Ligand SMILES: Nc1ncnc2c1ncn2[C@@H]1O[C@H](COP(=O)(O)OP(=O)(O)OP(=O)(O)O)[C@@H](O)[C@H]1O
C-alpha cells in the first residue's frame with residue numbers, strides 16, 4: 001500500500017512549549033488512522049502542521065511522497081488535504097448551502113475576469129459546483145436544513161455541516177479534529193456512519209482525532225498515541241488496547257474518567 005502522508009521527525013514549539021517532539025509515523029492510503037492522547041498532547045497542533053496553519057521548526061511532512069514545506073493552507077486544500085475544526089469554523093449567518101458553496105469556490109477555475117469574458121463556461125461551472133454541493137447535502141442527510149442559517153442549528157448539526165464543508169473540497173486526505181466531541185450518543189453514531197461511508201464509497205484516507213476510545217477502536221485501522229508532544233504508541237486498535245505505556249498515560253485515565 002502507498003503512503004499517503006508521512007510525518008517525518010516533526011518538532012514544533014511555541015516559545016518554551018514543545019507541542020510536538022520528534023514525531024514520525026505514516027498514514028497508508030485508504031485507511032482510517034486515529035490520533036489519540038490527553039488534552040494538550042499536541043493532536044490539534046499536528047493537524048495544523050499538516051494543513052499548513054503551523055510550520056514545524058524541524059522535520060518534514062510529505063503528502064503523496066512530496067514535501068509540503070512552504071505550501072500555504074489553501075494550496076494544500078487544492079492538493080486534496082481538507083480538515084474540520086475542533087471549534088467549529090463556519091459562517092454562522094449564512095445558510096448551510098452557502099457555507100458549502102463558499103468552500104467549493106476554491107475549486108473554481110473561472111475567476112471574475114474570465115467569468116465576465118466567457119459567461120457560459122463560468123455559469124456551467126457554477127451549476128456543476130451546485131450539483132456537487134447538493135450531492136453532499138443528500139449524502140449527509142441535510143436536505144431539511146439546507147436553507148437554514150448555520151447559527152440557528154444545534155451543535156450536532158453544525159458539526160455535520162463542518163464535515164460537509166470539508167467534503168466540498170473533495171479531499172483525498174480528510175483530517176477530522178474531534179468530529180464527535182460534545183455530541184449525544186445518537187449524533188455520534190450518525191457521525192461514525194458518515195465517516196465510514198466516506199471511507200468506503202470514496203476511498204478517502206482519514207485521520208481522526210477523538211477522545212471516545214470505544215468509537216476510535218471500532219472505526220480505525222491504526223492508532224497513534226501522543227502524550228506531551230511525543231509519540232508514545234502506535235499500532236492496531238488491539239495492540240494499543242494492550243500497550244502498557246498507553247494504558248498508563250491515557251487509557252487508564254479515560255476509563256476512570
Ligand atoms: N498557537 C499556539 N500558541 C501557543 N501554544 C500553543 C498554540 N497551539 C497549541 N499550543 C500549545 O501546544 C500544546 C498542544 O496543544 P494542542 O492544542 O495541539 O493539544 P491537543 O492534543 O489538541 O489537546 P485537546 O485534546 O485539548 O484538544 C499545548 O500546550 C498548547 O497550549
Ligand SMILES: [Mg+2]
Nearest residue numbers: 043044045086
Ligand atoms: Mg485539540
